Amino acid sequence: MHDTVTIVGNVATDPTQGRTTGGVPVTNFRLASTHRRFDDATQTWVDVTTNWYSVAAFRQLGEHAKASLRSGDSVIVTGRMKIRAWENNGKQGTSVDIDADAIGHDLRWGTTAYRRSARSGVDAPPRTAATSDPHDDAEHSAHSRGDGPDIDTSWAAKDGGLLGAEDGLADSAAAGASTL
Structure with a gap:
């Protein structure tokens, strides 16, 4: 079972594109979500902790993410979260992965220009008046x-x-x- 989450954060690495073993296009990037609090003593906002996520966007969403996102961009990501343990060269850790369902720029911090892409034949249903x-x-x-x-x-x-x-x-x- 996977939990559906929405994370607001910053793209921490430039998106990279590849393919799954089955040939499906996938774009990956790291997402940093920093929690802040107001410090009454200094009257300033301070960073408390940063959560790190590995985001994977498949098919057309991945292609659009690769073309649209850069390191440092403020984004909102919605998707299915998976937590998994890993081991590599004697090191162990936990990874929090998100298979993205939707990704968009966070318009609180900047502007973006939306451009609708042509629909691909695989993902697009036949067009009718309805x-x-x-x-x-x-x-x-x-x-x-x-x-x-x-x-x-x-x-x-x-x-x-x-x-x-x-x-x-x-x-x-x-x-x-x-x-x-």
Whole structure:
């Protein structure tokens, strides 16, 4: 039995790509999740401990991870956790592995640009009107190029919007939203 977990952390090693013995593409990287606490004495945040995970992403997820992730990136990984003992050259230890189901950048710390990839024939079900992706229509394509219909972003600036006028971010939020 495997536990499903979601880990927020930083990519600690550049992803490497390989294949399983069965020929399935796999991308591996190490993930560091550092726990912090506020030290009342110094009035600063201090690192307490770091948990280390070995992440494996298979097939298309792995290919996308290899193309998208670099060491130092803040990410959120969801997957099945396995804890296993290991021994190598007389040394012993425990490894915590995650077979990733989903990986994404943690947008609290930066931005990313999403680009939908073409679906491969193996993973993609046949396309029908009932299963077609609403994001694949001409209006969405035109909009993603910036020449689609205008979007009402007045809510972002009204009364400070979600971000708050005191932050000075409401106008930039409205400007950014209009380019979506």
